[in-house]
Amino acid sequence: MTVEDRSEAAPASDVVRCVNVDRRYGTAGAVVTAVREVTCCVPPAARIALTGRSGSGKSTLLHLIAGLDTPSRGTVSWPALGVDRRGRPNCVGVVFQGPSLLDDLNVTENILLPMLFAGKSTTDANRRARVALSDVDIADLADRLPAELSSGQAQRAAIARAVAMQPALILADEPTGRLDRHTGERVIAALLAAADIAGAALVIATHDDAVAARLPTQWSMRDGRLDPTR
Numbered sequence: 752m753t754v755e756d757r758s759e760a761a762p763a764s765d766v767v768r769c770v771n772v773d774r775r776y777g778t779a780g781a782v783v784t785a786v787r788e789v790t791c792c793v794p795p796a797a798r799i800a801l802t803g804r805s806g807s808g809k810s811t812l813l814h815l816i817a818g819l820d821t822p823s824r825g826t827v828s829w830p831a832l833g834v835d836r837r838g839r840p841n842c843v844g845v846v847f848q849g850p851s852l853l854d855d856l857n858v859t860e861n862i863l864l865p866m867l868f869a870g871k872s873t874t875d876a877n878r879r880a881r882v883a884l885s886d887v888d889i890a891d892l893a894d895r896l897p898a899e900l901s902s903g904q905a906q907r908a909a910i911a912r913a914v915a916m917q918p919a920l921i922l923a924d925e926p927t928g929r930l931d932r933h934t935g936e937r938v939i940a941a942l943l944a945a946a947d948i949a950g951a952a953l954v955i956a957t958h959d960d961a962v963a964a965r966l967p968t969q970w971s972m973r974d975g976r977l978d979p980t981r
């Protein structure tokens with residue numbers, strides 16, 4: 752893979768800054784506060800494990816950090832990334848917790864689509880897709896449709912799609928949740944390598960203590976609150 756020069760777009764500033772962020776769902780009588788008074792920064796070379804019980808707010812916080820959701824209160828900004836016309840941050844790769852591949856496109860086409868939207872050449876995008884598929888050990892599944900994959904294979908295809916763009920921020924939500932231990936270790940190694948090669952920050956939400964232990968920084972969530980000190 753080639754390393755893109757982000758020296759102008761990303762000096763030493765944080766990739767993400769959250770200040771006093773709440774995210775509430777529902778209305779009046781039935782409000783759920785999924786994220787509560789969260790203030791945190793993701794530095795450019797961060798390697799962060801986001802842990803916490805089911806329902807503690809990990810996915811909600813990742814979606815806010817990705818710019819896919821809007822806080823009910825407080826601000827999320829991306830000083831090192833800049834934003835597009837819709838106010839969404841540039842250069843973010845997201846691995847969602849649930850299925851996210853487009854059903855009518857094969858694995859390669861799923862990986863190519865965001866790169867072609869971003870203006871990469873077909874040749875470059877195809878080369879990146881091949882490398883990313885090989886990194887997560889599913890090069891042989893390049894022509895399969897999502898319906899023809901196991902859930903763990905689909906998860907790895909989604910990881911390949913996120914890292915092929917060489918984003919400046921990689922957010923992975925339970926990327927090993929449907930994988931056996933050996934494959935999970937390979938996938939975490941691939942995410943770490945992709946982050947190193949792209950010079951990206953990496954945040955992984957996980958229930959797996961062994962995955963969290965691979966990362967130097969631990970953030971834990973409880974009832975929507977974040978404890979970034981552990």
Ligand SMILES: Nc1ncnc2c1ncn2[C@@H]1O[C@H](COP(=O)(O)OP(=O)(O)OP(=O)(O)O)[C@@H](O)[C@H]1O
Binds near residue numbers: 785804
């Ligand atoms: N769209 C929604 N509408 C209403 N409540 C929601 C919605 N999405 C999430 N929640 C609630 O917000 C809280 C946090 O959910 P979230 O998905 O962020 O947790 P999580 O830590 O990612 O859990 P898990 O480990 O199970 O993936 C939960 O109480 C959940 O029920």
Ligand SMILES: [Mg+2]
Binds near residue numbers: 809811848924
């Ligand atoms: Mg979740």
